Amino acid sequence: MFLGLVGLGALGVAFGGAVQSRLARVLGSGFAGLLPGGDHFRIYSINGEFPVISTVQYRLTVSGLVERPASFTFDDLLAMPRTSMVAAFQCVTGWRVPDVAWEGVTLAHLLERVGVHPDAVAVTFESYDGADTESLTIDQARLPDVIVAYRMLDAPITVEHGGPVRLYVAPMYGYKSLKWLSAIRVVDAVEPGYWERNGYPVNGWLDGSTGATNPNPSLT
Ligand SMILES: Nc1nc2c(c(=O)[nH]1)N[C@H]1C(S)=C(S)[C@@H](COP(=O)(O)O)O[C@H]1N2
Ligand SMILES: [Mo]
Numbered sequence: 137m138f139l140g141l142v143g144l145g146a147l148g149v150a151f152g153g154a155v156q157s158r159l160a161r162v163l164g165s166g167f168a169g170l171l172p173g174g175d176h177f178r179i180y181s182i183n184g185e186f187p188v189i190s191t192v193q194y195r196l197t198v199s200g201l202v203e204r205p206a207s208f209t210f211d212d213l214l215a216m217p218r219t220s221m222v223a224a225f226q227c228v229t230g231w232r233v234p235d236v237a238w239e240g241v242t243l244a245h246l247l248e249r250v251g252v253h254p255d256a257v258a259v260t261f262e263s264y265d266g267a268d269t270e271s272l273t274i275d276q277a278r279l280p281d282v283i284v285a286y287r288m289l290d291a292p293i294t295v296e297h298g299g300p301v302r303l304y305v306a307p308m309y310g311y312k313s314l315k316w317l318s319a320i321r322v323v324d325a326v327e328p329g330y331w332e333r334n335g336y337p338v339n340g341w342l343d344g345s346t347g348a349t350n351p352n353p354s355l356t
Contacts, residue, residue: 175233177225179296180315182330187264187316191292191300196284200260200322203251210286210300216241216249219283227310228336238304240285244278246320258326261303264316270303270329271338272312274322275351281306284317307348308340326355 191210199205220239226232243259252274259277261270276282285304286293293299298315305312311331332338339355 176231177233177297178227178231181265182267183265185265185267186295188295189264189300189316194300196301196317196320198246198250198320198322200320201253201256201324202247202322203253204249206250208246213241213284213286213301216245219280220287221281221283221306223281223306225310225313226342228340236288237290238283238285238306239287240283240301240304242280243272243282243284243303243320244280246284247274247277247322250322252322255324256322257324258322260321260323260327260329261314261317262319262321263298263314264318268314268316268330269327270312270314270331271323271327272305273326273352273355276305276308279307279348279351281348305340307342307350309336309342311336312340 194210196208196213197206198208218239219242220237222235222237224232224234225236247259256274258271258273261272263269272282283304283306284301286299286301288297288299288302288304293302298313298317301317302315303313303317314329326338328338339350339352341350341353
């Protein structure tokens with residue numbers, strides 16, 4: 137009985153999140169920040185999709201200006217050096233969740249594995265939802281607190297939070313932390329992502345959040 141109730145509670149949270157994201161889309165993302173309950177993640181999906189990908193099916197392709205294009209499995213990622221951190225998550229609309237546990241492999245390590253060409257300028261990201269895209273400069277991508285995450289909140293990343301693998305960009309606003317990460321491409325110019333084409337700054341830098349220094353402060 138107790139277990140049954142716990143299960144139901146979790147379902148309610150997932151369902152509430154999906155409804156919330158639809159409301160947020162209808163009313164504009166600013167609305168999400170006005171919803172009651174501080175310190176809670178609001179669950180977002182641009183197109184209402186919550187792609188369900190098992191860890192067995194999961195692939196992360198890395199291509200573009202690299203020596204050794206690759207398609208990594210979930211187990212490949214687990215076998216790489218593990219980075220964990222506890223850091224806040226902050227949406228540009230105002231909500232913030234402090235002290236979130238994250239675990240994964242640094243993007244810097246992945247880039248090292250595939251061998252980035254010296255003329256690379258930026259990195260772009262694609263999602264299994266077919267809607268979200270993001271980008272970072274190559275220097276931002278190499279920061280030690282930018283990770284390809286496979287655990288969050290001390291558990292495997294749930295579907296609604298973008299599992300099995302999402303990006304976590306600690307020094308920037310939450311919109312940089314693309315969910316359901318499917319592909320990484322190393323490119324020769326910064327390509328503004330979905331949220332940037334809709335008005336958010338390409339830079340997305342959170343001043344003073346992690347003590348890191350923005351390697352590309354002139355980007356707007
Ligand atoms: N694929 C995808 N990634 C996404 C988003 C999205 O809608 N789709 N929303 C972004 C925004 S604006 C925020 S604040 C966070 C929210 O993460 P959460 O849904 O796990 O709370 O995800 C980011 N990554
Ligand atoms: Mo956000």
